[in-house]
Amino acid sequence: MYIDEELLPLSALQHLVFCERQCALIHLEQAWAENLFTAQGRILHDRVHSTLKETRTTKHTEYGMPIRSLRLGLIGKADAVERFDDGRIVPVEYKRGRPKSQNMDEVQLCAQAMCLEEMLDVRIEEGAIFYGKTRKRTRVAFTEELRRQTIETAGRLHALIAEGKTPPPVYAKRCGRCSLVDLCLPKPLGRRAGVKAYIKRQVEKPISENEAAE
Numbered sequence: 001m002y003i004d005e006e007l008l009p010l011s012a013l014q015h016l017v018f019c020e021r022q023c024a025l026i027h028l029e030q031a032w033a034e035n036l037f038t039a040q041g042r043i044l045h046d047r048v049h050s051t052l053k054e055t056r057t058t059k060h061t062e063y064g065m066p067i068r069s070l071r072l073g074l075i076g077k078a079d080a081v082e083r084f085d086d087g088r089i090v091p092v093e094y095k096r097g098r099p100k101s102q103n104m105d106e107v108q109l110c111a112q113a114m115c116l117e118e119m120l121d122v123r124i125e126e127g128a129i130f131y132g133k134t135r136k137r138t139r140v141a142f143t144e145e146l147r148r149q150t151i152e153t154a155g156r157l158h159a160l161i162a163e164g165k166t167p168p169p170v171y172a173k174r175c176g177r178c179s180l181v182d183l184c185l186p187k188p189l190g191r192r193a194g195v196k197a198y199i200k201r202q203v204e205k206p207i208s209e210n211e212a213a214e
Contacts, residue, residue: 002073008161010067010076010111013153016160017104022180023157024166031183059084067115072154078112091116091127098133103149105129106140110150113142 008027015023025031054061060083068075080092091112095105106129113124128137140146169186178184 001070002158003070006073006158007068007070007075008073008157010074010108010115012157013074013111013150014104014108016153016157017102017107019172019174019178020160021167021169021184021186022178024160025180025184027161028164028166031180058086067112067119069111069115069118071118072111072114072151073158074111074115074154076112076115078116081116089116089120089122089124091124092137093127093129094132095129096132098131099129099138103146106146107150107153109140110142110146111154114147114150 012023012027015026053063062081062083063079065078065081066076067078078091079094082088082090082092084090091109093105093109093112099105109127109129113127116122117124124142126139126141128139130137169184171186175181175184175186
C-alpha cells in the first residue's frame with residue numbers, strides 16, 4: 001500500500017505502455033510539447049469535463065470524477081462514471097483517435113476501474129472507451145489478465161520514477177505520432193546510443209583461446 005505522497009498520475013500508465021522514454025520525459029523531466037493529436041485530445045476532455053453530472057431514466061453519470069488507489073499508488077480523474085439503477089458501475093474513457101494495437105487505453109481504463117473498486121468497495125466487470133474518430137464505444141472487459149497487466153504497469157511506473165533515469169531513445173514507427181519527437185530525438189540519439197553499445201560489447205567480448213595464443 002502506498003501513502004498519499006507517493007501517488008503518481010494515473011494518466012502516466014498510458015505514457016508508459018506507449019513508450020518508457022516518453023513517460024520519463026513527461027513525468028521525470030517535466031517535458032511537454034503539443035501537436036495536433038494532443039490538442040484534439042485536450043479539447044475533447046475539456047468538453048467532456050465541462051458537464052459535471054447528468055441523470056437519465058436508468059443511469060446517473062458523473063464527469064471528471066476524482067479517483068485514487070493506495071494499492072496501485074495512482075491518482076487522477078475518470079472522464080465519466082456511469083451508475084445504473086441495477087447497481088452496475090461503468091467507467092468510460094474518451095479518446096480522440098481510434099482503437100490502438102497496443103492496449104494502453106485498456107490498461108488506463110482498468111486502472112480507473114480498480115480505483116473505483118477500492119474507493120466504493122464494489123466489483124466492476126467492464127467499462128468502455130469512446131473513440132472520436134469512429135464515434136463509437138469499445139467495450140472493455142476487466143479480465144484477470146488485464147488486471148494483472150495493470151498492476152504490473154503501475155509497479156513499473158513507480159520503479160521508473162524511483163530510479164529517476166530517463167531511458168535511452170529507441171526509434172520505432174510510433175515515434176511519428178509522439179508530440180515529443182523533437183525533444184526526444186530518437187533517430188540521432190538512438191544511432192549514437194547504438195554505436196556506444198556496439199563499442200562496449202566489443203571491449204567486453206571474451207578473448208578466445210586462439211586470440212590469446214597469438
